[in-house]
Amino acid sequence: MKVKLWGTRGSIPAPGPETIRYGGNTSCVGVTLADGSMLALDAGTGIRCLGLALPEEPTRLHILLTHLHLDHIQGLVFFAPVFRPQTEIVIWGPTSPEASLRDRIARYISAPLSPVEVRELPCDVSFRHCPETEWEIGSARIRAASVSHRGPTLGFRIDDGDSSLAYIPDHEPALGADLEELEEDWISGFALAKDASLLIHDGQYTDAEYPCHLGWGHAATSHALSFARRTNAQRTLLFHHDPLHSDDFLDGLGAEARERWIELGGDPAALELAVERSEFELPARAPKAAATA
Amino acid sequence: MSFVTQRPLELILARNLMSALSTPAFLVDEGGLLVFYNEAAGLLLGKRFEELGTVGPQEWGSLFGPFDENGEPIPYDELPLVTAVRAGRPAHSELTVRSTDGTNHHVEVSAFPILTPHGSQGAIAVFWPSLKNGNGAGPA
Numbered sequence: 388m389k390v391k392l393w394g395t396r397g398s399i400p401a402p403g404p405e406t407i408r409y410g411g412n413t414s415c416v417g418v419t420l421a422d423g424s425m426l427a428l429d430a431g432t433g434i435r436c437l438g439l440a441l442p443e444e445p446t447r448l449h450i451l452l453t454h455l456h457l458d459h460i461q462g463l464v465f466f467a468p469v470f471r472p473q474t475e476i477v478i479w480g481p482t483s484p485e486a487s488l489r490d491r492i493a494r495y496i497s498a499p500l501s502p503v504e505v506r507e508l509p510c511d512v513s514f515r516h517c518p519e520t521e522w523e524i525g526s527a528r529i530r531a532a533s534v535s536h537r538g539p540t541l542g543f544r545i546d547d548g549d550s551s552l553a554y555i556p557d558h559e560p561a562l563g564a565d566l567e568e569l570e571e572d573w574i575s576g577f578a579l580a581k582d583a584s585l586l587i588h589d590g591q592y593t594d595a596e597y598p599c600h601l602g603w604g605h606a607a608t609s610h611a612l613s614f615a616r617r618t619n620a621q622r623t624l625l626f627h628h629d630p631l632h633s634d635d636f637l638d639g640l641g642a643e644a645r646e647r648w649i650e651l652g653g654d655p656a657a658l659e660l661a662v663e664r665s666e667f668e669l670p671a672r673a674p675k676a677a678a679t680a
Numbered sequence: 681m682s683f684v685t686q687r688p689l690e691l692i693l694a695r696n697l698m699s700a701l702s703t704p705a706f707l708v709d710e711g712g713l714l715v716f717y718n719e720a721a722g723l724l725l726g727k728r729f730e731e732l733g734t735v736g737p738q739e740w741g742s743l744f745g746p747f748d749e750n751g752e753p754i755p756y757d758e759l760p761l762v763t764a765v766r767a768g769r770p771a772h773s774e775l776t777v778r779s780t781d782g783t784n785h786h787v788e789v790s791a792f793p794i795l796t797p798h799g800s801q802g803a804i805a806v807f808w809p810s811l812k813n814g815n816g817a818g819p820a
Contacts, residue, residue: 482797519798533689539797563696573695578686 388527388547388669389419390585394433395661397557397591397605397627398458405633410663412436413458414556414627416587420547424525427466428543428554429453433663434462441468449524451517451531452480453556454540455491463492464501468510475511479531481539482516489514517541535559535575536604544579550669553583553620556627559604566613580618584669587661588614590625593640608644615658616651626661688801690794691715704787704807710800712737712765724787724807726780737762746775747784760791764803768793774810786810 394412402411413431417440420426425441427434427450434450441448448468453459468474480488492514493505505512517531527547534542534555542555553576560566560575571577580586589606597607605627606614615623625644628637641660648658687695691709695716698705704721708714714735722728725744735743741756748754756762760771770792776784791805 484797532686535689535693562693563700564692572685572687573692575689575692 388421388545388550388552390552390667390669391417391419391437392433392587392624392626392661392663392665393417393437394429394431394462395626395628395663396431396458396630397589399630400432400458400461401628401630405635408634408662409628409632409637409660412663413461414453415462416554418545418552420525420527420545422526424527425449426451426524426527426545429459429556430461430463430466431458432462432465435465435467438465438467438469443471444473446473447475448477450476450478451529451543452478452488453542453554454481454536454538455495456538456557457495459557460492460495464496464503469512470509472509472511476513478512478514479517480514481531481533481541483539487514488516530579532576532579534579535562540604542576542579544583547669550584551582552669553580553586553588553618555579555586555588557604558589558606558614559602559610560606560614561610562602566610566617571617574614574617576614577618580614580620583618583620584622585667586615586618586620586623587626588623589627590640590644590660591627591629593643596629608640609647612644612648612651612653612658616653620657622657622659622667624659624661628661687715688796688798690796690801694794694802694804698804706740706761706805706807707802708737708740708761708765708805709802710765712762714740715802721807724779724785725777726783744777744779745784746777748775751776760789761803761805764791764793764805765800768795768800774812777807786812 394415395410396413400411412433414429415431415433416428417437418426425448496505521528521530527545530544531541536557545552555576588611590611591605592600592607594607594609645655698718702720704724705718707716717729746754760773763771772790774788776786778784788808788810789805793803794801
């Protein structure tokens with residue numbers, strides 16, 4: 388499984404010289420499965436560049452939306468494959484008691500917010516609610532679960548061969564909870580991230596910023612680290628950077644996070660801040676050492 | 681693929697909220713299993729949830745009474761929490777619970793189901809001191 392980060396920013400695009408290293412595009416992660424199938428996790432502004440990088444021949448793409456906040460869907464109408472009649476796009480997302488996934492997305496892809504309507508999109512597009520049970524796309528098994536954020540929001544786990552990716556970009560697992568003390572089955576998103584080869588997790592706020600953003604649906608650095616430690620993820624990327632956090636600020640945040648991570652007993656090489664356009668090839672999990680007599 | 685038992689998010693958030701309340705409250709899952717009660721409920725009952733742990737449907741129904749106004753045990757099927765989780769309907773009643781030290785508490789109980797797009801995930805019951813007989817006075 389190959390993973391490429393096309394947008395790492397949260398809330399709103401933050402382009403400019405002060406964010407050029409970590410990136411200014413909002414959430415989008417491209418995933419290429421072992422059989423060549425292509426997934427896009429979220430459709431923030433980063434999906435525009437993902438679309439430009441894809442070949443033009445007929446193809447089938449899956450877009451998995453964690454939720455419908457604007458920073459996760461804003462790039463949909465600027466995703467070049469949407470305008471290719473030969474392309475089939477399946478958009479997966481959370482259910483809501485209010486309206487279908489198609490109708491909720493159509494609120495954005497319609498006048499006056501958009502120059503085109505969903506029905507006018509040239510591609511063959513379909514909308515599917517993520518099932519409660521695991522399902523297959525290409526060579527991967529996908530699992531979605533509701534996680535603690537504002538409004539119906541999912542996290543995803545993608546298992547392809549022996550490697551696994553957990554994607555929980557918007558997540559406040561410590562809302563009213565002590566992650567260090569809580570039993571694991573009571574931690575939001577735990578099952579998605581348990582033993583994942585790579586965990587991409589919300590790290591929007593510093594610990595100092597978090598008290599002013601309690602209940603906004605995002606994690607403080609220490610919460611993200613506790614979550615990563617409790618779930619035993621092999622490698623963790625702090626993602627969904629706050630738009631106010633410049634490259635220099637994020638350098639400092641990363642250094643502090645690594646110090647805290649080491650204090651928790653973590654491998655410093657297993658923790659990084661997400662950088663736009665960075666790529667990862669997820670290896671198969673190393674077999675567990677055989678027990679010795 | 682790693683399959684770890686995971687509580688539904690709605691139960692997780694309900695527990696987190698209940699943990700912060702000073703009103704006694706019970707939480708059961710969709711199978712009627714008592715999966716949590718808060719510190720205030722622990723004070724009422726004389727035993728913290730951490731001491732008791734998860735309790736099966738029939739068992740918690742008889743652990744602390746409950747009794748009707750005549751001091752008769754209330755059948756499990758008639759408890760508000762059971763109505764909420766089985767019928768998916770809110771329920772309210774007055775009853776008496778007995779704490780581990782033998783003290784009876786006359787309370788009103790409001791129970792409501794936790795309904796989600798994926799169906800019922802359980803129910804919550806909140807205990808209120810009864811205004812009728814005063815706080816803590818009830819049939820022995």
